[in-house]
Amino acid sequence: MDGVEIIPNREECLRLMGEYGMLENIISHSLKVAKVALFLSVELNKKGQKIDLGLVEAASLLHDLTKTQCLKSKEDHARTGCQLLKKMGYERVGEIVARHIWLGEESNPSCVCEEEIVNYADKRVMHDRVVSLKDRFRDLKERYGKQGRTEDYMDHLQDETFGIENKIFLILQSTPDDLPLP
Numbered sequence: 001m002d003g004v005e006i007i008p009n010r011e012e013c014l015r016l017m018g019e020y021g022m023l024e025n026i027i028s029h030s031l032k033v034a035k036v037a038l039f040l041s042v043e044l045n046k047k048g049q050k051i052d053l054g055l056v057e058a059a060s061l062l063h064d065l066t067k068t069q070c071l072k073s074k075e076d077h078a079r080t081g082c083q084l085l086k087k088m089g090y091e092r093v094g095e096i097v098a099r100h101i102w103l104g105e106e107s108n109p110s111c112v113c114e115e116e117i118v119n120y121a122d123k124r125v126m127h128d129r130v131v132s133l134k135d136r137f138r139d140l141k142e143r144y145g146k147q148g149r150t151e152d153y154m155d156h157l158q159d160e161t162f163g164i165e166n167k168i169f170l171i172l173q174s175t176p177d178d179l180p181l182p
């Protein structure tokens with residue numbers, strides 16, 4: 001199977017989401033993130049990008065797979081989600097999940113990767129609604145502030161996310177407001 005990427009299909013993702021006891025609201029959030037991520041990927045591919053749609057869909061659906069448990073254990077769900085998925089053999093999906101909160105690496109300015117799409121789509125969906133980055137970060141700053149995250153941490157994350165947004169919409173030659181709402 002060398003060089004062949006194993007990606008769970010939608011049905012398998014939905015099964016896993018049930019099996020791991022994800023909270024209903026996190027499931028609804030993930031379904032919407034997948035919708036936004038796929039929309040962006042299709043549009044970006046029309047502009048010559050080579051985004052793997054199956055990979056984007058799986059990683060979007062599974063990006064918060066371990067979040068429900070982590071709410072109690074206080075573990076980092078990007079890390080535990082990645083570990084779990086890699087253990088299942090879903091190496092690439094795991095890599096994308098690992099970077100869904102922080103991208104953390106300089107990106108290629110002319111090429112959008114699956115990591116960036118899932119990271120960005122997650123930031124545009126508040127609960128199960130499409131919102132602007134500005135609104136989403138206002139909400140995140142409130143919630144994470146209560147968990148002791150510093151303002152500096154959130155500002156960095158916001159800068160990183162706006163960087164992805166600029167790149168995506170420069171390639172799409174459209175604006176973030178053009179994302180279809182709910």
Ligand SMILES: [Fe+2]
Pocket residue numbers: 063064067077100101
């Ligand atoms: Fe998450």
